[in-house]
Amino acid sequence: MPARRPLSNEARAAAIFLAPGLLVIGLFFLVPIAASLFLSLTDFDIYALGDLGNARFVGLRNFTRLATDPLLWISLRNTFYFVLVGGPLTLGIALAAALVLHSKLVRWKGVFRTVFFAPYVTTLVAVAIVFRYLYHPRFGGLNRFLGFFGVAPIDWLGDPHWAMPAIIILAVWKNFGYAMILFIAGLQAIPESLYEAARLDGAGAGQVFRKITLPMLAPTFLFLGIMTTIGYFQFFAEPYVMTGGGGPLNATLSTGLLMYKHGFRWWNMGYAAAIAVVLFLVILAFTVIQFRIEKRRSA
Amino acid sequence: MKRPVATILLHVGLVVGSAAALAPLVWMISASVMPTGEANTFPPRFLPSSPTLVHYRELFTRLDLGRAFGSSLLVASAITLVSLLLNSMAGYAFAKLRFPGRNRLFGGLLTAMIIPTPIAMLPLFLLLRSLGLVNSYAGVVLPAAATILGVFLVRQFALGIPDDLIQSARLDGAGELTIYRKIVLPLLRPVLTTLGIVTFLATWNDFIWPLIVLTDERRYTLPVALASLVGEHALDTELMMAGSVLTVMPVLLLFLVLQRQYIEGIMLGGVKE
Numbered sequence: 123m124p125a126r127r128p129l130s131n132e133a134r135a136a137a138i139f140l141a142p143g144l145l146v147i148g149l150f151f152l153v154p155i156a157a158s159l160f161l162s163l164t165d166f167d168i169y170a171l172g173d174l175g176n177a178r179f180v181g182l183r184n185f186t187r188l189a190t191d192p193l194l195w196i197s198l199r200n201t202f203y204f205v206l207v208g209g210p211l212t213l214g215i216a217l218a219a220a221l222v223l224h225s226k227l228v229r230w231k232g233v234f235r236t237v238f239f240a241p242y243v244t245t246l247v248a249v250a251i252v253f254r255y256l257y258h259p260r261f262g263g264l265n266r267f268l269g270f271f272g273v274a275p276i277d278w279l280g281d282p283h284w285a286m287p288a289i290i291i292l293a294v295w296k297n298f299g300y301a302m303i304l305f306i307a308g309l310q311a312i313p314e315s316l317y318e319a320a321r322l323d324g325a326g327a328g329q330v331f332r333k334i335t336l337p338m339l340a341p342t343f344l345f346l347g348i349m350t351t352i353g354y355f356q357f358f359a360e361p362y363v364m365t366g367g368g369g370p371l372n373a374t375l376s377t378g379l380l381m382y383k384h385g386f387r388w389w390n391m392g393y394a395a396a397i398a399v400v401l402f403l404v405i406l407a408f409t410v411i412q413f414r415i416e417k418r419r420s421a
Numbered sequence: 422m423k424r425p426v427a428t429i430l431l432h433v434g435l436v437v438g439s440a441a442a443l444a445p446l447v448w449m450i451s452a453s454v455m456p457t458g459e460a461n462t463f464p465p466r467f468l469p470s471s472p473t474l475v476h477y478r479e480l481f482t483r484l485d486l487g488r489a490f491g492s493s494l495l496v497a498s499a500i501t502l503v504s505l506l507l508n509s510m511a512g513y514a515f516a517k518l519r520f521p522g523r524n525r526l527f528g529g530l531l532t533a534m535i536i537p538t539p540i541a542m543l544p545l546f547l548l549l550r551s552l553g554l555v556n557s558y559a560g561v562v563l564p565a566a567a568t569i570l571g572v573f574l575v576r577q578f579a580l581g582i583p584d585d586l587i588q589s590a591r592l593d594g595a596g597e598l599t600i601y602r603k604i605v606l607p608l609l610r611p612v613l614t615t616l617g618i619v620t621f622l623a624t625w626n627d628f629i630w631p632l633i634v635l636t637d638e639r640r641y642t643l644p645v646a647l648a649s650l651v652g653e654h655a656l657d658t659e660l661m662m663a664g665s666v667l668t669v670m671p672v673l674l675l676f677l678v679l680q681r682q683y684i685e686g687i688m689l690g691g692v693k694e
Contacts, residue, residue, distance in 0.1 A: 143510060243672055
């Protein structure tokens with residue numbers, strides 16, 4: 123029988139240092155993730171909450187039910203709307219702000235940077251409530267402001283066509299500062315010599331932007347693209363607070379919110395876990411796609 | 422001045438953008454000191470006719486939001502302190518202590534980092550329920566007591582600690598715990614400061630997990646209390662704005678004071694390996 127090599131002092135110390143952190147991460151994050159997959163294959167509901175014996179293994183039934191659940195499809199459509207419109211809008215505005223703040227012509231850069239970044243550190247629930255009032259069709263500041271330009275009052279949160287744009291405006295307002303900061307860092311990392319060389323070759327401003335600035339920012343784009351999609355796919359608090367939980371007519375019902383309602387309001391935890399798995403797979407697919415695009419581009 | 426027209430246009434754009442970024446926050450503060458009903462007049466007012474603190478008084482007396490403020494402070498401080506301790510210990514071990522399987526274990530953690538948290542929420546709730554931790558502060562703090570991102574950031578920083586420093590302390594007969602406390606922790610201070618600020622702000626603002634775990638309104642954190650308040654008092658615009666100010670101002674002020682460290686912190690998170 124081979125003798126087991128005794129652990130070195132260092133390894134024993136490592137075990138002690140790692141134990142608390144890994145225990146927390148394992149027990150409260152990794153185990154629940156695995157359990158989620160299992161839970162999605164059961165009919166765990168409020169009766170099982172009282173007595174575990176009431177939960178049964180049902181195979182893929184939750185998923186076949188989901189496939190024909192109109193609310194899931196509505197929520198997915200809303201979530202994609204939010205991610206695919208809100209994400210690029212956030213990054214586009216962030217990039218524009220970063221380019222302006224990076225320009226040599228601009229003064230008081232620090233002040234503007236702080237101002238643009240401030241919304242990012244605010245509490246989402248609180249500012250969602252603020253926007254809820256700003257969106258009021260009659261007493262809200264936004265319609266008042268638009269009125270100066272002759273825009274007729276919009277029922278932002280009451281009209282199914284406008285509710286999602288309203289939530290997207292809030293998300294862009296709150297989040298673009300974060301992306302802006304990372305874009306500024308990315309811009310500062312581009313060596314000045316590249317620009318000079320391009321200028322000597324007679325490249326115009328548009329060409330320099332397309333051929334140097336954008337490619338050099340590709341890693342930043344990849345990181346922000348992935349972070350923003352992962353974050354936006356989970357949007358939840360905005361409809362929870364602003365539209366009474368996904369209204370009007372489910373126009374702002376997100377998949378995260380649907381999961382929350384099934385899981386923690388109606389205690390259909392098996393079904394909710396299946397929704398969580400679907401959302402997870404969608405997010406995973408988007409992450410992989412973005413990695414692929416970046417790989418093909420840089421290849 | 423070079424290119425005066427472009428310069429002026431850029432600054433006009435920046436001022437307009439700043440107004441858009443700040444207007445909601447300024448209006449929030451302004452409406453919070455308006456007399457009752459004034460935020461619901463037509464045409465809408467931007468500034469109060471005669472400022473009053475009556476809504477703040479109501480928040481702290483009848484609605485007892487001071488308690489929610491205390492809950493938020495308690496939860497955010499506890500998570501910040503505990504997670505700094507656990508993350509720094511684990512991050513240091515991954516960076517500087519040799520043990521079998523280190524790289525594989527660390528790589529595994531990094532892969533798990535991209536998994537979004539909501540997928541863990543349902544079983545996590547059931548687990549905490551079986552531990553009797555639902556509706557307790559521990560139920561909010563424990564799951565956040567260590568994070569993969571935190572471990573990762575500490576590790577990256579700790580890689581820069583010279584091995585000689587640790588080795589010579591060992592030769593002097595210092596125990597591993599002493600080395601961590603006396604040598605490693607002081608050297609990790611910059612990364613722990615930035616990580617601490619980012620963690621505090623993020624947990625102060627956190628909504629969904631406290632909403633799920635804290636079922637008793639006497640334990641609500643500010644965001645949860647606010648979301649529940651808006652259900653009953655949606656028409657009290659000025660009152661709700663006072664509540665929003667109470668929730669937003671602490672983190673906004675903290676950010677303004679510690680801006681440099683905070684921005685460093687979020688940039689750390691944005692550095693790819």
